[in-house]
Amino acid sequence: MKKYLALDTGGTKVQAILYNEKFEPLRIARTGSLRDNTTSAELIERNLSDIVEKLELKKGDVLERVSGTMEGSLHRRIAGICEIKRFAGLGELEAGLHAAGIFSDGLLTLSGTGATVFAKYDGNSYCGGGYGAAVSDAGGGYWMGREAINAAIADYEERSEPTLLTELVCRHFARPTLPEAIFSIYGQNAKSPAACVASCAPLVTIAAETGGGDPVALDLLRRTGKILGEQMVSLIKRNSLPDSLPLTISGSVWRGHRLIFDSFVDVIRNQCPSRRIVIPPFEPIIGIMLHHWLEEYGNFDDTGRERFNSLYGDFTFDINKPKIYK
16 A cells, blocks of 8 residues: 655644545644744654654655655654655645645635735746744734734733733633733743744634624734735735636634635725635645645546545635635
8 A cells, every 4th residue: 555645834733644545544643833933842843753653654664755835854754764755845825726726826815823925827936924923924823813912911901992802811821810821821831832822813703703792803803804915915916916816715714703704805806806716625735635636637526526525524624604706
């Protein structure tokens, strides 16, 4: 039996699927971030050992193909254990486009822990944003989590309007007061501070959906979508990208409150009413596997979709109460 490995390394987590020549999963693994700009060396080492153990990789194993986005530390660890016959690097842009069924040129707005906008057109690739949590990454999960915490601080210090986010942040970190909750971020053993802050992003959706909707949370959701839309419009204008390019999304932030996506669409529609916007059926790691599938079979038809839906139902991507955007 031949073995293949797909990898998707992000700012908060790493996902891996070990599969056979029939694209059937053999092992599925997840672990924490391997990014050395946000994660300590000790935690990176633990996460490397964790994912190798979950994949059950052993000395002498042969991997026909390792593909996807990968940190150097993970590549070195796997190569030190297994024989890798082929490494097929695939960036976030192609993985995201393929996950949406876009196998040619297109636009991608990624909002996970960080936020980056991408374009692929006429043999060239373009990007904007993605400057890292320490600098910006506005519109990403880390940025949302930090904005939520800052709103809670302003409430706690009576500098701004009350918000449910204050209580939710305390509850999230299991601390009785907001200062204790915030300072607990710096002492986590299993998560980096960046991952801890990003983990607060879903609290904004909870606050927005509680009661009549927390006004502070609702405003933050609107701002998130607007910022992501403005970044994509800027990329389009700077590079004179045509209206014919389809646009898709990727990343965990989109799976929060619907208001993020709707605010984003409003900005895009104002710039280009006719642009096709695609909600991807799969997560990016499946897009990485689809890149391999296309090399093997040349197309991805209804039979292929049914197969992947059946085998990888846990990796479907949807957003809250999706509408159809033609």
